[in-house]
Amino acid sequence: MKKNEEVTIQSETIFNGRVISLELHDVKLPNGRESKREIIKHPGAVAIIPFKEDGKIVMVEQYRKAMERNLLEIPAGKLEKGEAPEVTARRELEEETGYGCEKLKHIISFYTSPGFADELVHVYEATGLYEIEDHLELDEDEFVELVEVTLEEAEEYITTQRIFDAKTAFAVQYARLKENK
Incomplete structure (x- = not known):
């Protein structure tokens, strides 16, 4: 495990566009709690x-x-x-x-x-x-x-x-x- 890593429990693609997509991730935080992360995926x-x-x-x-x-x-x-x-x-x-x-x-x-x-x-x-x-x-x-x-x-x-x-x-x-x- 990486220092302060947030481990993805599950993810869902909310939007898929021409240039980007938006994913919602449920993550486990380093302190054991859970949170959500909105992540834009881009091809570079x-x-x-x-x-x-x-x-x-x-x-x-x-x-x-x-x-x-x-x-x-x-x-x-x-x-x-x-x-x-x-x-x-x-x-x-x-x-x-x-x-x-x-x-x-x-x-x-x-x-x-x-x-x-x-x-x-x-x-x-x-x-x-x-x-x-x-x-x-x-x-x-x-x-x-x-x-x-x-x-x-x-x-x-x-x-x-x-x-x-x-x-x-x-x-x-x-x-x-x-x-x-």
Whole structure:
């Protein structure tokens, strides 16, 4: 048994959607009592930090219904069943930006909200960008606008909350650390 482990007694899937499912778990706590946990199951995702030769970062601006506003983000998308994260990263980069890349380097993987979700995001750095003329199209319910930003602009956008999501804020901080090495 793991330290402070919560053992699932039973679980029930309450909702099964296109992107997520919601499970309700009855758990036995380390002190012997029982409780309930609501858990979001997610297939995982990738996020790509695309660097142009001039150092600018290619981002996408899109409306996020959950926030009821536009956000400026690095390209990202969910893993398809059986798809390797690197394959997803290359596909999402092409779909969302129209770019391919010569080099794709895995930076880190992290859980987005481990208190209630199992979503694991794999972050990649893309360099050697080149335009793909006949590139993959966005999903039919996806609408994005490309925005190229300098590192300084991205840092300012974090303070003004134009960039307001964890994966993109992480990407900007990664870029700053990389530049300072």
